[in-house]
Amino acid sequence: MIVGISTEEFSKLKNKEAYHPFEDRKLILDAIRYVDHVIPEYSWNQKISDVKEYHADLFVMGDDWKGHFDFLKEYCEAILFTTQKESQRRCLGYS
Numbered sequence: 001m002i003v004g005i006s007t008e009e010f011s012k013l014k015n016k017e018a019y020h021p022f023e024d025r026k027l028i029l030d031a032i033r034y035v036d037h038v039i040p041e042y043s044w045n046q047k048i049s050d051v052k053e054y055h056a057d058l059f060v061m062g063d064d065w066k067g068h069f070d071f072l073k074e075y076c077e078a079i080l081f082t083t084q085k086e087s088q089r090r091c092l093g094y095s
Helices: 008-013 022-030 046-053 070-074 084-092
Strands: 002-006 037-041 058-062 077-081
Touching (some): 002 008, 002 022, 022 037, 037 046, 046 070
Parallel strands (some): 002 037, 058 077
């Protein structure tokens, strides 16, 4: 499995802030036995080139990004998983 994670600079462009520095997040992901490679994400435009370069069959993103990556369906299967907040609501029975 290949995992992309945003650099601090890219996170700022998205108006997001990571709790841990990039290198620490990379080390955590590298320690997971199912992760073969970690890719630093520098920009939005990088996704298509990464899918092509690494011959990705599947692109997975949280459903809070619904509609943002439909363009990748031309290159690979793009699916969304339920985000944690939604999962917690479902588990607790909230609608």
